Amino acid sequence: MSDEDPSDSGWFEGTDREDAEAVATAIRGESADAPFDWPTRAVETGFADDENDYYSLLHGATMRVTREAIREREQSDDQQLKRTIRAMDDCQRVANELAERVSEWAKSKREDAGAGVEYTRQLADEDDADESLVSLACRVRDLDDEAADLRRHVERTAPEVAPNLSALAGPVLAARLVALAGGLEALARKPAGTVQVLGAEEALFAHLRGHAPSPKHGVIYAHEAVQGTHPEHRGSAARALAGKLTIAARVDHYSGERKPELDAQLAERIDRIQEREVE
């Protein structure tokens, strides 16, 4: 009904009421500038039997449209990036947990047993009588490989989803920020001060309850701008970094264009902070 005066037709004008998909498509993207007595119109044009019938049709159609919109949103690249990095973190975590179990077990059997995923990978390559132990070690190796595969996937897709954020933060940290915010749009809407402490929620809530100093940084701690700055000035570095990352996320979400000047601005800002004197 887009081109006509909305009062001339109903929301479902020209669709077959038995065809749920067509009805949903008809309602999606439609809009009207003014309210109008749609139920009466639908009954008058013979589309609905009565007002209840009209509302029941409308309910069905809007629910369908909502489900479709949610699915489309879920399938969007930033949501898939979020899933990928969460899966990567899970694989890494359980690989570490199981490696600890393998190492404990190995120590009960042999003097030269080491620890960690690295030792477990060595053990997995051994052709050994300790069948169960080596088999478990192989699973740990597979999980570690899976985490590496997922990391490569993140490294490939993050620059497509958020080019500026990935350039400034590196793809893995960019993906982590998107995941923590719940999506690129959600990240773009957050103030810089929130982005600065994403991933430090526990410390932040402890601070809000009055138990602890305010956290200086969350996951952006991993960034070289923070790592490479003397602890005394890390708060400043984290603040400057979070500010630029927030701008990058906004550019990525609202325009999608790559702005290399952001990288230079961040580098210059961090250089100046790192040049400050330390007492």
Place this chain on the structure above:
Amino acid sequence: MSDEDPSDSGWFEGTDREDAEAVATAIRGESADAPFDWPTRAVETGFADDENDYYSLLHGATMRVTREAIREREQSDDQQLKRTIRAMDDCQRVANELAERVSEWAKSKREDAGAGVEYTRQLADEDDADESLVSLACRVRDLDDEAADLRRHVERTAPEVAPNLSALAGPVLAARLVALAGGLEALARKPAGTVQVLGAEEALFAHLRGHAPSPKHGVIYAHEAVQGTHPEHRGSAARALAGKLTIAARVDHYSGERKPELDAQLAERIDRIQEREVE
């Protein structure tokens, strides 16, 4: 020095002090009925240069012996059974955790996504475009397979390690009790009341702090004697079961002989409890 008067010789009599293994073997299993001035004797016989030298040799030898004893104990069958069931539980737990992640991810991509390890196994068999998702599902399937392999290993070895306990409790529950106690000997030394609540430590400590009723059962909850009894009489059933399991563990540790009469006694006792009237 076993056959001689201990005061006639030193602890290391007749061994080469440079041969650490021989010195350790010499000291292991030796005993003396009365104290004696061993350091002086060692210096007199020319084995040690002085008292400090003697104690330093003794320290090295006893440390070595202790390490060997620990290793032997760790390699014992009950300790290996403990490791196996812990690894099995770990695999099952992380398979469930990762299956949850897979299911979340799958739901963002397809309408018909299910949940749990079972759905993840189905997904792993699919030849699909969602490469990362299916690859993660395969890891979950492998972990689930690993847990099943370890369960078979437990089912095979528990009856060898603890024949009576395995006959009464089933091999998996028997292994779980051995693991919770820290070994078969440790389990055999525990009173029945402790065996009854093994695995319910949290509830027990809450009770001891006065916050909660005393737990009726720990992992023995899984046994059919408890499961098949009306909740009103489950405390009695758990007590009776724990009593018999404790006896079984003691027979297994101290004699190792299979006593089929224990099974009959337990069955009879549980039958009588289950026949009790329920209010």
